[in-house]
Amino acid sequence: MAKKKRKLKVIPLGGLGEIGKNITVFEYGDDIFVVDCGIAFPEDDMLGIDLVIPDISYLTKNREKVRGIVLTHGHEDHIGALPYVLKDLNVPVYGTKLTLGLLEQKLEEHGLLNNVVLNVVKHSDVIELGCFKVEFIRSTHSIADSTALAIFTPVGTIFHTGDFKIDYTPIEGEPIDLARLAELGKKGVLLLMCDSTNVEREGYTMSEKTVGETFDEIFMNAKNRILVATFASNVHRIQQIVNAAIKFGRKIAICGRSMVNVVNVAMELGYMNVPEGLIIDIDHINKYPPEKIVIITTGSQGEPMSALTRMASGDHKKVEIIPGDLVIISANPIPGNEKLVSRVVNDLFKKGAEVIYESLADIHVSGHASQEELKLIHRLIRPKYFMPVHGEYRHLKRHANLAVELGMSPENIFIMDIGKVLELTNDSAKINGSVNAGRVLVDGLGVGDVGNIVLRDRKHLSQDGLIVVVITIEGDTGNVIAGPDVISRGFVYVRESEDLMEEIREVCKAALQKCNDKKKNDWSTKKSIIRDALRDFLYERTKRRPMILPIIMEV
Amino acid sequence: MAKKKRKLKVIPLGGLGEIGKNITVFEYGDDIFVVDCGIAFPEDDMLGIDLVIPDISYLTKNREKVRGIVLTHGHEDHIGALPYVLKDLNVPVYGTKLTLGLLEQKLEEHGLLNNVVLNVVKHSDVIELGCFKVEFIRSTHSIADSTALAIFTPVGTIFHTGDFKIDYTPIEGEPIDLARLAELGKKGVLLLMCDSTNVEREGYTMSEKTVGETFDEIFMNAKNRILVATFASNVHRIQQIVNAAIKFGRKIAICGRSMVNVVNVAMELGYMNVPEGLIIDIDHINKYPPEKIVIITTGSQGEPMSALTRMASGDHKKVEIIPGDLVIISANPIPGNEKLVSRVVNDLFKKGAEVIYESLADIHVSGHASQEELKLIHRLIRPKYFMPVHGEYRHLKRHANLAVELGMSPENIFIMDIGKVLELTNDSAKINGSVNAGRVLVDGLGVGDVGNIVLRDRKHLSQDGLIVVVITIEGDTGNVIAGPDVISRGFVYVRESEDLMEEIREVCKAALQKCNDKKKNDWSTKKSIIRDALRDFLYERTKRRPMILPIIMEV
Structure with a gap:
């Protein structure tokens, strides 16, 4: 019986279906390495959140396999999560001089600098990470010293553009190494992973x-x-x-x-x-x-x-x-x-x-490739398979459409979600299963301690504020001996709403009376009866739904 | 001694230095009339607010002078505040058929339809409002039946464009009445008030x-x-x-x-x-x-x-x-x-x-005039004075620059704030004083009951949530007989933070002990000592600043 073919796994843990927190896992047998490890900025509904980092539980579960992290350039959405991730997963980091210079500063701020191994590479260098070889290829982007990557794996070559544009007249150094791209393309590239950020823009991005x-x-x-x-x-x-x-x-x-x-x-x-x-x-x-x-x-x-x-x-x-x-x-x-x-x-x-500013003069150009540049990359690399990366779903979809226009077969194109696993052999590729992936919210010193329930409460509080009702009852008799006291924040301007506050107290008293009449004496029932009565009353009176917190103290 | 010249006052109460809630007051002697009365959408920092209407206290203070409200077209930012304003200031409303048809629907929803006098006008109609005559001039915009206004006042003619573009091939009816504009310009226009929304766009807006x-x-x-x-x-x-x-x-x-x-x-x-x-x-x-x-x-x-x-x-x-x-x-x-x-x-x-969608095909055109159209209006109307309207400050400023490029003298151009009064005679204009103007926030049924303090609290709650600490003390002795109980919402996920909650209770107890030691027994001192202690503790531990509500119940 023929030995079962081993497969290469490519697993984006971030950066697809979203802008930011770029990170991709490459795995073959007992070897894993990672490309980039960035943050995303919080969405509008992530109230109070400072930044978002990728969920790397798949990597920590496989920590003995992880050979290193390779960086394409020094932007926040590609290196910003490292100060959080390296605390938990201390592996060697590889990148060009400026990229690591910027990272060093971050690590220093987090007090991590002495614990981490940073390996400076130059363009055209090739490093070995387990069974993988990774070649750094000069690229151009809106930050200096950016690289594309040729990843030589046991099943074939992967070309990863990183973030890029094709700038024929960069400010410093050489333009993107198109000759090397052509050479790689000629030798055969199994998979192209290409930046999709500006796929909606026609023509070329200006130098x-x-x-x-x-x-x-x-x-x-x-x-x-x-x-x-x-x-x-x-x-x-x-x-x-x-x-x-x-x-x-x-x-x-x-x-x-x-x-x-x-x-x-x-x-x-x-x-x-x-x-x-x-x-x-x-x-x-x-x-x-x-x-x-x-x-x-x-x-x-x-x-x-x-x-x-x-x-x-x-x-x-x-x-x-x-x-x-x-x-x-x-x-x-x-x-x-x-x-x-x-x-x-x-x-x-x-x-x-x-x-x-923007509407007035040519005082800014983008760092990402427009359609004609993307076409050039596709034509030079001529990959067997294609995975559009770095973009929201619409960008990935339109990049896929562009590849089809260039003659690729749709079944060779993979629009991925984060966590999905692309399995490749030298002559096959398919999406097969998924691993843990997602977002971890950073708020102050807390990493991951703010989840959906906390965000839902912040949202609720932000819309209509809060009413706290406190009642002290005598444990033996259930009699109210203090309160109800009503405190509100973010609901109405209290000084002008004293009548309303008085009515709220009356509604509470009536609700409590109802509890006593019906012998409903456990606290949680009492609280929910008070909450329901107040909610209905307030919505009727104000068409607002503040958070209502009934508190019963027993003495 | 010569009789003192009476002056025309033009007072924008909204729509300048902002997008939306357009409303302008024209006043001469005992006569006032109003052009438009719109809403604005809430800014990002107006949490929970449904919509924003103009402060019309200047009009209600002068209610006996107000002869009517004239509408230029049926968009929300020009008619949307009327259901709120007409409740307080029931004056006749004038507008074209579609404008009033859309308004009728709104008034019906608010149960106001039977109390309001709506007067349908046609293009070229002239109405009298006290000493003012107002002519409705056909215009083109992204809603049918829009009008510009020629306002004949005792000191001269004012031309108000309303929202407009110059569409030579409108879908229905005639294009904007350029001949009438030329005629007005030839006879002499004292003041031009012109839409500034698209002043940043070069060329012409497409038909x-x-x-x-x-x-x-x-x-x-x-x-x-x-x-x-x-x-x-x-x-x-x-x-x-x-x-x-x-x-x-x-x-x-x-x-x-x-x-x-x-x-x-x-x-x-x-x-x-x-x-x-x-x-x-x-x-x-x-x-x-x-x-x-x-x-x-x-x-x-x-x-x-x-x-x-x-x-x-x-x-x-x-x-x-x-x-x-x-x-x-x-x-x-x-x-x-x-x-x-x-x-x-x-x-x-x-x-x-x-x-x-927008980046893909010509499936949308703006309803506002670009630079070349604005220039045409300025050239036809040839006003003595100019007030750019409808736009943020940058739009007004750039519209003023455009007028200067066309040869106007800067001292004849008035970039106004809302509430500022422009005083005009037939040969003079100056900004002189101001009246009440601003925004009134609508939240549910409440109009104006949410102000800065409520918004500040909502903002605070939205960022880091809330900690409520409740303590019951015996009135005579000051001894704590129940609590401290700690309730948090929107701060951390409580189930995973039980240690933190316990520490919070300890911090409260220590703070209370400190009060007793120092004989600080009035409630508000106790509360503020607890609040300070908790705030410092939580910031140190989490780098967050939740709202802290200490509640002391006395029995």
């Missing part, structure tokens, strides 16, 4: 360099202070601001904690080229005339606590917006942040600043 | 008719059921769906309460042309083959309770999405709704539907 040209034009005509808000991690963007500042004789001040951190790391590691003395302390900006200053700041997404938002609302300690300031928001709002950004723009205009 | 052409193309190629989601109020859009259905032999079913209502009103009043028998009952859709059916539905904004959202999530009672269904979302997401719409698109794709 990062075009933004620099816009900066030059703006800087040339500016007569006052310039402030530029952008993503802290976009080192190339920041370099272009630096270049424009040099060209037009301005000093640079850096504002916002993450901006300061990233610029420091990038300069230390040689990813930015900044002449001595160009960067000045933010405390010294007023020593220079306005036309000699550029301030680079966080807050391009209108985040409420960010530097730019504070400047716009007049709450920033070091920078005050003055009429004539020119503010450039060099970013597009991430879906969900549109109103936050809009508020900042309004506030800046009100303070007399000029504001250049 | 509504272009959407019909896209529908035709899509319908021609569709082989299965078609569902179209759009704004219920866009009667012309719905008419174009009807036209395509007729052309390609499909029956129509209507879904969603507001869609049914508007179609009924529009058909009754002659604004839609629908052949007998074309519309079928939603219960009968399965009697026809899929290629013979179009379903027109609400939910184009992904509103959680809307028909399309329910269909997408499988919760709709009458319509189940089946693979092959073609869903057209004929609308753009209003800022803030992007993620809701995205979720619906994902869910529809998952159910096997094809979905055509």
Whole structure:
């Protein structure tokens, strides 16, 4: 009897059917390795949640098999969960210099730096992780030092793009290594895993360099202070601001904690080229005339606590917006942040600043490949099987459609959910079973202690507030000896609703009387009768449904 | 001595520096009239609020002067506050037939229909309101029967565009009456008040008719059921769906309460042309083959309770999405709704539907004028003074910039806040003083009973939940005879946090002990000592700040 073929398993634990928390497991026999380990930002209904990390219980259950974690680039949605995950699963981490430089900072903040093995790789390096070989291939994205991965497995080669665009004129170093992609494609690729973020956009994504040209034009005509808000991690963007500042004789001040951190790391590691003395302390900006200053700041997404938002609302300690300031928001709002950004723009205009934002000039380009770039990748790699990754369902679906248009057979394309297992041999692929996958919510110091019940209660409280009714009864007789006292929060403005509060007490008393009449004396029955009576009364009176908490104290 | 010149006052009570709740007051001597009276949708931080209406205390204080309310068109942000306002300020209302037809429905729902005087006007009609004459001028917008207004006042003519675009090929009736605008401009206009919504868009807004052409193309190629989601109020859009259905032999079913209502009103009043028998009952859709059916539905904004959202999530009672269904979302997401719409698109794709949405085809056009249309209005009206209206501050500011580019002097342009008073004579204009203006929050049956304190509490509860601590003490001795009992909601999952709950009780006991030691026996001191102790303990342990409610019962 022929030996049963062993199979390769590819298991996305995040990043499919959602934006963020990218993480994928590759497993063959006794070997597992992981690509990326990112966070997602909380959805609107995750009230009070700080961030979301992937459920990695599948990995901790198989911890003896896990050979390492490979990182494609240093964005939060690809490395941000590591400080949480490495506490539980301490395995070697591999990534390029800047990626690990950014990770180091995070680990240091979490007090983890000394416990973790970080292995710096260069482009074209090949590492071995059990039976896997992983080659790092130069790529281009909205952060420096990003890589694509060729993963050589016992059943064939997998090509994983990571997040990417095809930028023929990157700011630093070489463009994406198309020759190597072509070579891999020629030798035969079993599975392509390709970024789907911008699959809805026609044509090509513009080169990062075009933004620099816009900066030059703006800087040339500016007569006052310039402030530029952008993503802290976009080192190339920041370099272009630096270049424009040099060209037009301005000093640079850096504002916002993450901006300061990233610029420091990038300069230390040689990813930015900044002449001595160009960067000045933010405390010294007023020593220079306005036309000699550029301030680079966080807050391009209108985040409420960010530097730019504070400047716009007049709450920033070091920078005050003055009429004539020119503010450039060099970013597009991430879906969900549109109103936050809009508020900042309004506030800046009100303070007399000029504001250049998305609808006004080419001051931002995306870091993700548009349709024509995706087509190029598909044509070069010519995979047998295809799994669209990094995107909501609609992106994955449309990326699948694009592959079909390019001639792939639909049965060779796998739109996956997180936790689903794709099993591959050298001549077959199918979805077979699933493993634990999902989200773990981080709230303050708590990791995973806020679940659906807590969120449901927060939602309920946020909509109509709360009524607490407290009654003290005598244990022996069941007689009420204090209360009902009524406390409300987030329901109505109490001072103007004293009559309503009095009525609430009456409703409680009547409900209690009913309990006594019917000899319903156990506490939980009493509580539920009070709750029902109050709920009906309040809905009738106000058409609102506050949370009702009856509390009975026995003495 | 010369008699002091009387002045015209123009006072926006809403719609400037914000999107929605449009309302403007015109006052001269003892005469006041009002243009529009709309709602705004709650901002993200107005938790639990249903809608926002303008503060009209300035009008109720001057109620004997108010001659009437003039409506420009039937959108919620122009008529939606009337059911609340007319209860308090019952004055005659003037508007075109469809506008008042839509208003009638609202008033009926609020049981107000019999108490209100509604006066139907036609385009070119002139009405008198005290010393004012108001002429209704045909306009085009994303709802039928919209009007601009020429307001003849003792100090000069005001031209108010209302919401508008310049559509040379409207679906029904004549285009906007440019000849009359030119004539007014030639005779001299003192003040232009012009819609600023789309001032950030270059060029021209496309004609509504272009959407019909896209529908035709899509319908021609569709082989299965078609569902179209759009704004219920866009009667012309719905008419174009009807036209395509007729052309390609499909029956129509209507879904969603507001869609049914508007179609009924529009058909009754002659604004839609629908052949007998074309519309079928939603219960009968399965009697026809899929290629013979179009379903027109609400939910184009992904509103959680809307028909399309329910269909997408499988919760709709009458319509189940089946693979092959073609869903057209004929609308753009209003800022803030992007993620809701995205979720619906994902869910529809998952159910096997094809979905055509904003990034895919020309299935929607805006109802507001872009830059070139605005320029045409400015050139035709040639006003002495200009007040940009309908927009956030950035829109107003950029509209002002556009007017300056067209040659207006900046001192003749007034960017106003709501409540500010613009005083005009026939040769002067200045901002002089202000009146009460603002927002009134509607939550369930409550109008204005939810204010900042209630919202702040809802926000607090939504972020970290709540801890209630109840203690019963003996009045005479101050001894604790029951408790502390701890109840938490929305904080942590209690079953997994029993240790924490026990620690909370210990912290309370220690705090109480401290009170006794220091002889601090008044309740409010005790409560605040407990609250502080718990707050510090919980932040240290969890980095969260739940609301803490200490309750002391005395027996």
